Amino acid sequence: NNTVNILGIDFLNTTINNFINTLQSHLEDRKKAFVVTANPEVVMKARKEEDFMSVIKNADYVTADGIGIIKSAGLLGLPLPERVTGFDLTLRLLSLANEKNYSVYLLGGQDKVIEKAAEAIEAEYPSVTIAGYHHGFFDLNDDKIPSTIEHIKPDIVLVALGAGRQEAWISQHLSRFEHGIFMGVGGTFDVLAG
Ligand code: UDP
Numbered sequence: 001n002n003t004v005n006i007l008g009i010d011f012l013n014t015t016i017n018n019f020i021n022t023l024q025s026h027l028e029d030r031k032k033a034f035v036v037t038a039n040p041e042v043v044m045k046a047r048k049e050e051d052f053m054s055v056i057k058n059a060d061y062v063t064a065d066g067i068g069i070i071k072s073a074g075l076l077g078l079p080l081p082e083r084v085t086g087f088d089l090t091l092r093l094l095s096l097a098n099e100k101n102y103s104v105y106l107l108g109g110q111d112k113v114i115e116k117a118a119e120a121i122e123a124e125y126p127s128v129t130i131a132g133y134h135h136g137f138f139d140l141n142d143d144k145i146p147s148t149i150e151h152i153k154p155d156i157v158l159v160a161l162g163a164g165r166q167e168a169w170i171s172q173h174l175s176r177f178e179h180g181i182f183m184g185v186g187g188t189f190d191v192l193a194g
Contacts, residue, residue, distance in 0.1 A: 004078040007043050012061050015081045020092050023181055027155055034174055035183040036167050037065035037086040045164055052164060055171040086185045093156055098125035105149055108136030108160030109189040116193035136161045146173040153178060158185045
């Protein structure tokens with residue numbers, strides 16, 4: 001099996017390099033994927049809240065985000081090779097997008113932050129198409145943003161709405177999207193905005 005079960009969650013047994021290859025195959029085959037990078041906080045939340053566990057179970061891939069997960073896996077005798085964090089995956093996906101001219105949609109963060117993050121991505125990864133972006137302080141049930149994404153069909157959708165909320169938002173709307181990699185990225189836009 002390609003996963004390791006830790007406290008009820010199936011973590012992908014992978015290096016970041018192999019996982020990027022997997023995601024590249026998804027993009028080439030136009031097969032969508034929902035990626036959760038789970039840290040111990042996410043695991044504990046899923047154990048406490050049934051609804052949130054359903055969100056995590058709806059993911060195509062759950063990766064080990066943080067040394068705590070790697071250590072737990074080791075203690076259980078089910079070693080995972082390395083951390084696969086939302087921040088690192090974001091940088092690797094942006095490099096891939098730059099190479100292959102993929103389009104990216106950015107959702108979340110404060111108004112000024114997301115604008116700056118988009119500018120920074122354009123400067124650093126000139127062949128990436130920014131398909132659109134929107135700040136992360138909107139009504140989570142609002143139809144406007146999912147509807148926009150549904151029509152633009154970006155290759156990669158990065159969502160920063162805070163741990164838990166971002167995964168719930170993706171899970172809630174996932175079925176209407178035909179294509180793309182969907183991933184929660186936490187504080188990544190704040191870092192990219194500088
Ligand atoms: N964020 C957002 N909308 C919200 C809550 C948070 O866009 O309703 C953004 C926030 O601006 C930041 C990112 O989500 O860019 C991560 O937020 P935070 O560090 O508070 O969440 P954590 O990941 O630590 O739970």
